Amino acid sequence: MFCMCNCNINSGEQLLSVLIQGVCAMNVKEFEKQLGVSVADIFQGKANNDLVWLVNTLDSLPDCLSYPLFADFISGYLSLNGLQSIESLKHQVRIKVDNLKTNLNWMDSQLVRLPQDSANTLKKMYLKKLERYPNGRSPNIWLRKKVKFILSSIRKCPIPLHHLSSEVSRTDNAYEWSNRCLKILENLTENQTKQVDPVKLITAVKQPAEQWDICPRLPDLEKMQQSLTQGDDVTYQLELIAKALVRLINVDWWRSQLTKVYQQYKEHIAIIVGKVRSGVSAYVSQSTLQEYQARKKANTEWLKMIMLVNEQHELELPLIKAVQASISNPVNRKIELMVRMRGFEQLAEENGYVGEFYTWTAPSKYHCWNKSESGKGYYNSSYQGATPSDTQKYLCKQWSKVRAKFARKEIETFGFRVVEPHHDGTPHWHLLLFFKPEQVELARQIICEYAVEHDKDELNITGDDFKPEDCNPRFDFKAIDPAKGSATGYLVKYIAKNIDGAYVDIDFEAESSGKHAAEGVAAWASTWRIRQFQQIGGAPVTVWRELRRRRQAITNDDILERARKAADSANWQGYIEANGGLDCKQGNRPVKLAKIVNEAANRYGEDIIKIIGVMAVKKVQTRLEGWELHKPQVENSKAEREAMISDALRSLSSGSCAPWRSDNNCTEESEDLYSQFEKQENIVEPDCYLA
Known part of the structure; x- marks a missing residue:
């Protein structure tokens, strides 16, 4: 008043x-x-x-x-x-x-x-x-x-939500709830002096976490109990239980989980009340987008403050430069995806495969808001309270059924999957897959079968007598016609739209520019922990990235050198052919990662498996040991900083400076080392840059 x-x-x-x-x-x-x-x-x-x-x-x-x-x-x-x-x-x-x-x-x-x-x-x-x-x-x-x-509809929350609204309050609650788990553990084991049945122990200790609907990864406890009764080996299951117990009594684990719970809880409510939809704020709420932008800015500022130092090899370079040169850089990530997609397309052409493009979305009950022909969002009365992560789990479960039936029918496929949000945050999939010509119709029918397995009535489908053409908007497909456009061209818009929005003038779903919408998509994927891009089939990309670190030729190992040379020249097709080809099972591929084990190295006292290189006939190191994070104590001049970076790059064997474009014929001497560093693929891959 x-x-x-x-x-x-x-x-x-x-x-x-x-x-x-x-x-x-x-x-x-x-x-x-x-x-x-x-x-x-x-x-x-x-x-x-x-x-x-x-x-x-x-x-x-x-x-x-x-x-x-x-x-x-x-x-x-x-x-x-x-x-x-x-x-x-x-x-x-x-x-x-x-x-x-x-x-x-x-x-x-x-x-x-x-x-x-x-x-x-x-x-x-x-x-x-x-x-x-x-x-x-x-x-x-x-x-x-x-x-x-x-x-x-929302996940369990045993305390008022405002008790989680700040970092301090989440830390206080993390101490309280981890102590609850610890007290149960100590009471049952009498301060770790009494042996207790492992299934009964973890069942009791995880009860506080279950109040929040969270829990570390566990084995199937019923099957484990049967194995214990029968005297079977349960070493692996016991290791999982031990890891879970350590996390349940750890404050840091609880703080991380409570932060995730709070972010998703808050965003889910925003979806339900209409703050995430066309005409208001597409993909994520404005508050979540602003929080994501603030975290991203804070991460960037922190990266600018830190130096990577290797005293053993007398090397030093800014962490922000290493991140910009890595796959954490959206530009590098987008180009790598396009290189891999183009390589798959070349393999398909050479081996006589045909491509199809699929769009797959979830039933109506997973969508909180619909969109009218005018573009205005309106509430969906069929909605049953699912979160975007619930919907993603549903789609993944249906896809696992597809893969299982592919295996039974001996259908081979490879390609890519892209996950992107509808205007209300509900995920849907785009898949670009290649098949043998004689298998493509059966494969299409199988995918469609599981895409419309539930709630067929909303599509006016009864029984199993239906065609893929009848299943729109739940399922849609397009056969790739090389005369009209390349297979990669079908996917390029979705890759650009979901990474940096480059060359996307307008995102009609978000009703905004491509760049602005891409930031909303990134905030959405970060909030709901959804993997946006997934390779299907082919050789492992991690091996490819390790090979790109190595610039020098590898002697006395023709397989490894052939794979390295293909990776160094951004030839995804050549890399797959050198690493076993299309039909090779993952466990049988000749080029693998070389790893070492650092015992009790993480915060939970568990072993850490570290990648040090690649191996085929012999092992080749691609990474230097001994890197540490330091805050610079003295502000160096720009010339001094560039000299240090050049020295580091000159000594690092772990960096592949090969350009992503395979048609770039520039020699190594034609560019200075600082420019080469800007193109480096993954000297290090810090996860902290990705909020």
């Missing part, structure tokens, strides 16, 4: 004029015209006291609710006769105000369990309904159902 503080008003007419402008955003003449009254005739002399009373009475109400009462009270003055009528009018106002206050207090009790930004959205919607229906019955029913649905 309009505030009376610090107002120098001498007459009722002046007071009313100010109030009208504050409450109604009108001038006096507009107000008089709307009500059909004259302000000068309403309040004169002692009647000013009634106006002051009205202001004080309505002061605690929102403007949208106080204006109707304000206008009714003023209009009522025209028909008042005597003191009794004035008191009666005031009494009516008091009853209405008390009723509204009761409803508002009840509203606050409902919204306190929700994040502040989502609660504010529901509050605005509720006030609009309360303005239309002042008795509150219809708005209250609506809000009760909305909050109940939200709380039943």
